[in-house]
Amino acid sequence: MAKPDVSSPLTQYDIEVETLIVGAGAAGMVAGLRAHEAGQDVLLIEADPLPSGSTALSAGLIPAAGTRFQKQAGITDSALQFAEDIQNKAKFENEQALVDLLAEHSGPTIEWLSDTHNFPFSVITDFDYPGHSQRRMHGLPERSGAELVDALRGRIEELDIPLVCNRRAVELFARDGHIFGVRVASPDGSTETIGVGRLILACNGFGGNRRMVKHHIPQIDGGLWFGHDGNQGEAVQWAELLGAATRHLSAYQGHGNVAHPHGILITWAVISEGGFQVNVHGQRFWDEGQGYSEAARAVLAQPDGVAWVIFDERIAAIARQFLDFKTAEAQGAVLRAKSINELENTCGFPAGNLAQTIDDIPYREADTFGRRFNAPPLSPPYCAVRVTGALFHTQGGIDIEATSLRVRKRDGGLFHNLYAIGGAACGVSGAGDSGYLSGNGLLAATVLGFLVGDI
Incomplete structure (x- = not known):
């Protein structure tokens, strides 16, 4: 794989889209569904032959507070209580505004997937997950991440939302805090350029990049890599080249x-x-x-x-x-x-x-x-x-501003049209491994995808 690069804008691109989403895991596909629903001209690109990513290797469980599924099961929960659980587990190392945002919109995200896209969610009611004060883990019948990915891909296909696989983003074209386009490569080595109105990085973390793991989280370097091999850290590498802020890369x-x-x-x-x-x-x-x-x-x-x-x-x-x-x-x-x-x-x-x-x-x-x-x-x-x-996956990544969801610059301010979600963005698991509350990964992936797709 070529090292991710950043170059000056081109005068012309092979194609132009309003919203380009790099990565078709849970975060990218949820964002794609929301952007399509909002009437945007959207394109998803995915490096793999089929959408998969870290989501497919998980149990596919999404924590959410205050849903009707909880109420039907006799569970009383709230976004405030959920936010407290997230922060308690992470020893209050997370940005409070981002935690509040995820907790507040977790229920609406689950109910939107159920009501609009017919996802048959139910709450796990026969055991507790560490750190959760209420039973709030929502899953599909098989409790499988592959099942969740297949359901999302099915809806993308049913709605004819453009999704092109076997395309890896290798170069960004940027200047003065604005992303103008992306170069993508095919397996045969050919490339094409895509001009963008805005770019959503939903690509990956860096758990599959042993050099980055050894540098940022050496304590787990000797562990089995159980994530997706496509997690090579392009998002963090682009952040370094662009002057974007990153946060909690040890998480x-x-x-x-x-x-x-x-x-x-x-x-x-x-x-x-x-x-x-x-x-x-x-x-x-x-x-x-x-x-x-x-x-x-x-x-x-x-x-x-x-x-x-x-x-x-x-x-x-x-x-x-x-x-x-x-x-x-x-x-x-x-x-x-x-x-x-x-x-x-x-x-x-x-x-x-x-x-x-x-x-x-x-x-x-x-x-x-x-x-x-x-x-x-x-x-x-x-x-x-x-x-x-x-x-399983890294939880640190690009730092985003909770109100606009735009990427922060290292020297202050925000990028004009660059967003990061899923494994590309910093999650809410604090600075290490002990701050991970069950389901944090899919919580951030789905809720941020739900919110950023509609901007």
Whole structure:
């Protein structure tokens, strides 16, 4: 891939569009739907043969507050409460205006996708995600990111919104805070230029660029890359060349519950409903209640960089609503045993260690790690999955102004017609991994796409 470049404006472009969106993940496609709805001349370009991105690798869950789906489930929630949860998790490292914007428009975004585009959302009501004070995770029936991408692409196609795949943006034409056009490249090396009225960068983060990961977030450099390989960081590199501001480039979403070596995400429900993690010695090593993003570093610090997640069949029944978990079962990643001794033998733990670990858990009271187990104790049959830690996607990126959603300049002021959303923009996860509240990535992607598309 050619290094992203910035050049002076051309006198003429091959084609002209009012709104060009670079990247057709959840953020780009939502923005495309909204721009089309507003009557704009819009074009989406996507580097992959089909839209995919980080969204397709996720569980496809979008947190939203105050929706009718919550009310139907008897859940009382508000944008204010949601914003407080986001900031509490991130230790108030986020810009408050952006947090408020996302929380306030999260419900309307979900209901717009449901009412206008017939997305059959429902709220997960049978377990809690760490850091959320209310149950507000909305998903499609299969609880799959690929399902969400397919639904968005289906609507793009039904509405005849121009989407051209196998086109990677490689060069921006800019001057004095204004973007005039973009050069895009095809797989055969040919290029064409597109003149733009405005440019929305919805392209990617930089998790697939090992050089950038090592520089900005070295603590996760040794982790499995579980994101989309197209996340090469063009947006951040363009920001450097343009003089655009960036923020929290050390922020990322990790995950410490990826089945190994199968490479399948195991839902954190297996933890939140009473499961726990142990190392290869059958011993617990941290407070799993903190969250799955922090779990990546905790697991990678263990011998061989792996751990085992221990749960039971009651919890497995809850996890089975996720397509990924059913896939893990089908591929033999979920091991089962009728007794703790049998599970120790199956997983290769020293005899008696896992039994002692379970005996040491003081249910309903805080344990030595600070976790309080409120779910019922595990009972046979028992389950175990060997897992490792992974980097899912970066959360830092281009800094945007919350009122106009335009990109900020490093030396002050705003770009005239440049916007950043999705993985290209700084999210609301603070400055590290522990600030990631479940669903933050898709929250920012969908809500910012919803808002910027209509500007």
